Amino acid sequence: MDQQPTIDYRLLVDNMTTAILLVDSNLNIFYLNSSCEALFDISLLRASGQPVINLLHAPNDTFNTHEALLNTLKSSQHYTRREATINVNFKDIHVDYTVSQLNTGKPYHPLLLIELNPIDRMLKISKEENFIQQHQVARQLIRGVAHEIKNPLGGIRGATQLLARSLNDPKYAEFTDIIINEVDRLRNLADTMLGSRQLPSYEDVNIHEPLERVRSLIVNQTKKKIKIIRDYDLSLPDVKADRDQLIQVMLNISVNAIQAITENKEFFVEHEPQLMLRTRIQRLVTINGVLNRSAVRIDIEDNGPGIPEDILESVFYPLVTGRAKGTGLGLSIAQNIMHQHNGMIECQSIPGKTVFSLYLPWESDHVAK
Template identity: 80%
Template sequence: MDQRTTIDYRVLVDNLTTAVLLVDQHLNVFYMNTACEALFDISLSRAQGMPVLNLLETPDDIFNTQDALLKTLHSGQAYTRREAIVNVNFKDYHVDYTASQLNTGLAHHPLLLIELTPIDRLMKISKEESFLQQHQVARQLVRGVAHEIKNPLGGIRGATQLLARSLPDKTYQEYTDIIINEVDRLRNLADTMLGSRQLPSYELVNVHEPIERVHSLVVNQTKKKIKIQRDYDLSLPEVLADRDQLIQVILNISVNAVQAMTENSSYFEETGTQPTLKFRTRIRRAVTIHGTYHRSVVQIAIEDNGPGVPDDIIENVFYPMVTGRANGTGLGLSIAQNIMHQHNGMIECQSIPGNTIFSLYLPWESDHVTK
């Protein structure tokens, strides 16, 4: 005997991972499934009867969502919108969505079926992959230039030393000393551009150890001119890392923050705030790094309340030779990011005036492979 099970369509729809939204002929919310409730952080009981434009439109959206929905409602011609922005709790999210007419059997009461797919995670993965490729190309280019610079410097230095010895008038030694000093400075810069050739020496590390080391160095450097705060999660697991290289990364970012704040004292006078540097550690769930999904990672956040990273370099701040400081080389953050790549981790930067956060993400549940 053929036994068939009757299932309420809502049970099926509520178990979909795709967000499903039904809209009536007045463009008001008629129904949304569980995934849609999660996407917009609102329950069906609250959303029912609400204008759907409240969910799909943002103030600066130039796309006429209302006209597009009405056209689909009356003509039955579906449309798809890519990378639309929806605002949930004052935060923007990107979604792809398709709107189509749903035939209810009642000619005068059609419904609109809107299927939404969040794409922020996919966009982030794509952006990270593109950044990683471009960063590697830039690093190879800089290393090539550094090698080309170093090759003739030895000859210039040696020839200058021979010239200094052969000059009968010692008053010219001042000029040869200048040449030698500048050659040495260029050689040191080239060494920095090449980066360390030493492979990381991995061991289990409590991330608070290198942070505390950097904290002590920063305290001694600033002499209490900058307020330093610590907000640690002491339950964090140990990570497999090179302790000295972690210190180098954290110190580089911290020194950049200190210099940005000390060089812009007028900003704090205008805002009436005190320069503050904060170290924070947390566990972060469901993080994707370089296309690899991690259930949890360790986050080290280095936060300052300075004027922030200039808008024109914020997207390229980890590329070599990019800097917002007059006397900066633009190599420190690039080297720091490269070290994090070797640890299968990454650094992210978020910055607005008064709040700049550099976040270091370190996996602790996966093997580490030097790249």
């Protein structure tokens, strides 16, 4: 008879989509698997030894989590909570979780096993798919309009130049100049609306390189008035990407942050403005409907007033702007570039903390949904 293959159980547990937490008899975290690290955005190293209650209990939850956990520890009766709220990075997440006792064979060292299933993930995926479709329709519409605007502009410009020449009178030159300047402005706008016509040219990119380029551009632009903090994970692998397009994405997002800071100086009475650039590995992330085992994440975070609430949901749509002089194209173009890279941009914003997270999958690490 064939021998049974040996299974590396640690590997198995780390590849499960269910988040798993092991808790010791003092209700401190003993172990969490990769899904759990991703769910709570915390590493095993940082989490172990911490009271589990810090992760599992949202401040406004009326359920007595501590007592329920102690009860299972004592009585070995398992329990399940549905649609419980946990708070991760200021954001409420809804999970179903089951707590049961793990029999370790040692009577005085019972462990609790907590299995968590986020229910928002499914919601988020369908919301994302909807969003991508709507975004594509909106972009096509915009491109169509931009194209139609651009078509007659060449003719108007040429005719105005002819007119200026045949009039040959400085009295009218002022008016023909206005027409030409406005036509040029409109053409530039239409070009931005059309977006880049070039397909990305992919190469191996260490994302810290474009990020540093953007940082130095911002330092120059802001004359060091905004503190820039770097928190890089230098062990990140290279990704296949178009370097120049990545710079454009990072720049569009950073410039928005700088504008939000400089145009709302009254917000900074008690704290100084700052921009944080952070890089991380993100495990198990669904991007455009594909579950990736790992992706590179770049956070661009500012402590400005936040995105106005009325445009928060639609901020990636073209022509959505909260600024008097904004065209509302920066984020739409950035999201488009990231989609071409099989990546995405996510955004969370409350006054004092706005984070744009860029995700780029590792090419070799795709797994089916």
